[in-house]
Amino acid sequence: MTRLRAALLALFPKTPEWEASQPQPGTGSAAGTGLAGQPALYAAVQMAAVFVGIFVLLLRLAGVPAWEGLYAEDQGVFLPDAIAHPWHLLVPYGGYEEFVPRLVGQLVSYLPLADAAVPFAVAGAGVAALCALFIYHALGGWIGSPWLRVLAGAALILLPLAPIEIADCTVGCPWYLMAALFFGLLWRPRGWAGMTAAALIAFAASSSELLALVYAPLVLLRVIALPRWRENAVTIGWLAGLLVQVPVVLESYAQHTQRLGSRAGPLQALRFYFHNVALRAFGWRVSLIVVRIAGLNGATVIVCVVLAVLFGWILVTGSRQVRVFAALALIMGFVEAVFAATVVPYVIRQHFADNFEGGSRYSIVPIMAVTAAGVVALDAYLRRQGFAERRDKVALIRQSPWAVIAVTVLACALAVGWLPDFRYITEHNYWGHWQPRAERLLDACKHSTSGEVTTWAWGHSRINLPCSGLHK
Numbered sequence: 327m328t329r330l331r332a333a334l335l336a337l338f339p340k341t342p343e344w345e346a347s348q349p350q351p352g353t354g355s356a357a358g359t360g361l362a363g364q365p366a367l368y369a370a371v372q373m374a375a376v377f378v379g380i381f382v383l384l385l386r387l388a389g390v391p392a393w394e395g396l397y398a399e400d401q402g403v404f405l406p407d408a409i410a411h412p413w414h415l416l417v418p419y420g421g422y423e424e425f426v427p428r429l430v431g432q433l434v435s436y437l438p439l440a441d442a443a444v445p446f447a448v449a450g451a452g453v454a455a456l457c458a459l460f461i462y463h464a465l466g467g468w469i470g471s472p473w474l475r476v477l478a479g480a481a482l483i484l485l486p487l488a489p490i491e492i493a494d495c496t497v498g499c500p501w502y503l504m505a506a507l508f509f510g511l512l513w514r515p516r517g518w519a520g521m522t523a524a525a526l527i528a529f530a531a532s533s534s535e536l537l538a539l540v541y542a543p544l545v546l547l548r549v550i551a552l553p554r555w556r557e558n559a560v561t562i563g564w565l566a567g568l569l570v571q572v573p574v575v576l577e578s579y580a581q582h583t584q585r586l587g588s589r590a591g592p593l594q595a596l597r598f599y600f601h602n603v604a605l606r607a608f609g610w611r612v613s614l615i616v617v618r619i620a621g622l623n624g625a626t627v628i629v630c631v632v633l634a635v636l637f638g639w640i641l642v643t644g645s646r647q648v649r650v651f652a653a654l655a656l657i658m659g660f661v662e663a664v665f666a667a668t669v670v671p672y673v674i675r676q677h678f679a680d681n682f683e684g685g686s687r688y689s690i691v692p693i694m695a696v697t698a699a700g701v702v703a704l705d706a707y708l709r710r711q712g713f714a715e716r717r718d719k720v721a722l723i724r725q726s727p728w729a730v731i732a733v734t735v736l737a738c739a740l741a742v743g744w745l746p747d748f749r750y751i752t753e754h755n756y757w758g759h760w761q762p763r764a765e766r767l768l769d770a771c772k773h774s775t776s777g778e779v780t781t782w783a784w785g786h787s788r789i790n791l792p793c794s795g796l797h798k
Contacts, residue, residue, distance in 0.1 A: 334551035336650045338514050339467035372459055379455030379483045383493055384447060386748060389755040392447040392494035396760045399424075399497040400446050402784030404431030409795040416570065418578035421585025423571050425533035426453070426503070427496040439768060439796050443760040446496055453499040453530075454492075457506035458482040460527055463520060464506070464513035465698065468651060469705040473733040481697045481740065482506075486609040486747035489754070490686040501687045503531035504538060505694045508658060510560045511544050512651075514552070521556070525563035532567025536575070536585070537669075539568070540662045544654075590671035598667035598674045599660060600626050603689045607633060607696055609743020611750070614680060633696070640703045648706045655699040659692025682753045701736065708732055771796055 384392050396405065403419055408431040411417075415428045430449045434442050458479040469475045482505060492498025510524045532538035545561055552558065578584045590598075605613050605626045616625035640652045666688040667674050673685040770779045771793035779796075783789040 331551050331553075334547055336647055337547060337654065338512060338551055338557075339647065340514050341466040341516055341520075342470070375479075376452070376455045376459055379458050380448065380451040382483055383451035383454055383488075386489050386493050387754050388489075388749045388751045390757075390759060392451070392754075393444045394759050394761065395754060395757050396443050396446055397495040397497065397754050397757055399427070399784055400431070400495050401757060401760070402782065404428055404496065405435060405442060405446075406781065406783055406789050406791060408432040408435040409791050410789055412795070416574050418574045418581065418583060421575065421578040421583060422536035423533060423574035424497070424500065424535070425567075425570060426499060426530050427534065430496040435795065436797065438798055440761045440764040440798075442764065447494045450493070450495045450499045453496075454482065454488075454502040457502040457527070460506045460523060461509050461698075463515070463523070464509035465702075467514060468512070468647070468702050470709060471705050471733070473730060474701050474705045474736075477733055477737055477740075478698050478701045481701075482694060484740075484744040484748065485690060485694065486611070486743045487606055487683070487686045487689055487693070489747075489750060489752045490610070490681070490683055491753075492687050492690065493754075495754075498687060500531060500534040501690045503527060504535055504662075505691050507531040507538065507541060507560075507564070508544075508691060508695060509698070511541060511548060511564075512654075513560070514557060515559075521559035524560035525566075528560045528563030529567040532564050533570040534567075536571055537662065537666055538564065540658070540665050544658065586669060588671055590668050590674065592668075594671065594674070595664045595667040598685065598688075599663045599692075600630065602674070602683060602685060603659070603663045603692045604633060605629050606683075606686075606689055607693055609747050610683075611746040612743050636700065640699065643707075644703055645706050645710070648703050651702045652699040655695035659695045662691050663688050681751050697740070704732055704736055767791070768796055768798060 386392075399419070404424075404427050407414070407417065408428070412435070413432060415425060415432065416423060417428070430446065434445045434449075437445060461482060462475045462479040465475050465478055469478065482502065492501045506527050510527050513520070513524060515521050515524060541564065545564055548561060549558060575584070601622065605617075605622075607629060613625065613629070616628060619625070620628055637652055637656065641649050644652065667685065670685070670688075673688075675684065767779055767781060774793055777793050778790045779793060780788050780790050
C-alpha cells in the first residue's frame with residue numbers, strides 16, 4: 327500500500343508555498359512577495375477577474391441578448407416550479423436532482439417577473455467565472471506560470487461550444503462545475519479558503535449533475551494517496567452532493583421517471599466521442615469548415631491525427647508528471663463523454679445544425695481537460711529549458727519574457743477556435759424575449775377569478791402558477 331500511495335502522489339502535486347491560499351506578507355519568503363503577498367490587492371484582482379469573466383460571457387450570445395431571454399428549463403422548469411412550489415428544491419427532474427439551478431430559480435422567483443432573465447443570465451455567467459478562477463488556483467501544483475494558469479482559466483470562459491447549450495443560463499451551469507470539479511480533485515490546497523472552495527465546488531457539481539459519479543475512480547485514487555481528512559475536503563463535498571441525489575433518484579424510480587431507460591450501444595457512444603468531442607476540440611466553426619471540406623468522418627480523422635501527434639509529443643518528451651496529467655485528462659474525458667452518451671442516448675440523437683449540436687454539454691469536460699493538458703505540457707517545457715519564472719518575483723509584471731512569449735504563442739493557437747466562436751447565433755434565440763411573456767402572465771392574473779394562471783411548462787405540459795407568486 328505504501329508503494330501504491332507513493333506512486334499515486336504524482337496525481338496530486340503539492341501547491342507551491344508561494345501559491346498558498348492564505349499568503350503571509352512580510353515573511354521574507356516568496357509567499358510574501360508580489361500580488362500573492364498582498365492579500366487585499368490579490369483579492370481585488372481576483373474579484374475584478376470574475377466580473378470581467380461575467381461580462382465577457384454575457385456578450386457571447388448573439389441575437390437575443392442573454393439578459394433578455396430565458397433558456398430551456400430555466401423558463402420551463404426551475405422558475406415555474408419555484409413559483410408554484412416554493413422551496414421544494416429536492417425534486418427529481420430527468421431522474422435526478424439539479425440543486426444549483428433550482429436554488430437560483432427559487433431566489434429569482436422573489437424578484438419582479440419581467441426582469442427574471444437578468445439574474446438567470448448573470449447567475450449562469452457568474453458560476454462559470456467563479457469556476458474559471460477556481461481552475462486558476464487548482465492548477466497551482468501543475469502549472470508554475472501564473473500567465474499560463476490565467477490562460478487555462480480563460481479557456482473555460484471562451485469555450486467554443488459554450489453558447490450552444492451552457493452559456494449564460496443556470497440549466498447549463500452544472501457543466502462548468504463539472505469541469506472545475508475535475509481540477510479540484512487533483513488539487514491540494516494549503517489553506518482553509520482553498521479547501522472550502524473545493525468542497526463547495528464538489529458539492530455544487532455532484533448535487534446538480536448525477537454524472538459526477540464518473541469521478542468515483544479518481545476520488546478513490548485520491549483517498550488512497552491522501553488518506554488524511556485535511557486532504558479530502560473535495561471528497562467530502564462530492565459525497566455530500568451525491569447523498570442529496572439519493573432520495574431524489576429513488577423518488578424518480580417510484581414515479582417511473584428515472585433517467586436510465588434505453589441505452590446507446592458501444593459503437594454509438596464511441597461515435598459520439600469522436601464526432602462531438604474530438605472533432606470539436608479546436609473550435610466549433612473550425613470543425614464545420616473541415617467537415618465541409620473532408621466530410622464528417624474525414625474531418626474527424628484529420629483532427630484526431632493532429633491530436634494524436636500533439637499528445638504523442640507530450641507523452642514522449644514530457645516529464646512523468648506531464649505524462650500522468652495528459653493520460654488522466656484523455657482517460658477521464660473519454661469516460662465522461664462515452665458514459666453520458668450511453669445513458670442519455672436521446673440527447674445525442676438530436677438534430678444537428680450549424681447553430682446546434684445535441685449533447686454538446688457532454689463535450690465540455692473532455693475538451694477543457696485536453697486544453698489544460700497542453701498548457702501543463704508547455705509550462706513543463708519552459709521549466710526544463712530554464713525559462714521558468716523566479717519564485718521570488720511572483721508579480722505578473724516581473725515574469726520571464728520567455729514565459730510571456732510562450733503564453734502569447736499558445737493563446738494565438740487557441741484563438742483559432744476562440745475568436746470565430748466568441749459570439750454566434752445558437753438555439754438560445756429560439757426562446758425569444760422573456761419580458762413580453764412575463765407581461766402576458768401578469769396581465770392574465772388581473773383577469774383571473776381563481777387567483778391562478780395556467781402556463782406552459784417543459785415537456786409539453788401545463789402548470790398552475792399562483793398570482794401571489796408573480797411579482798411586478
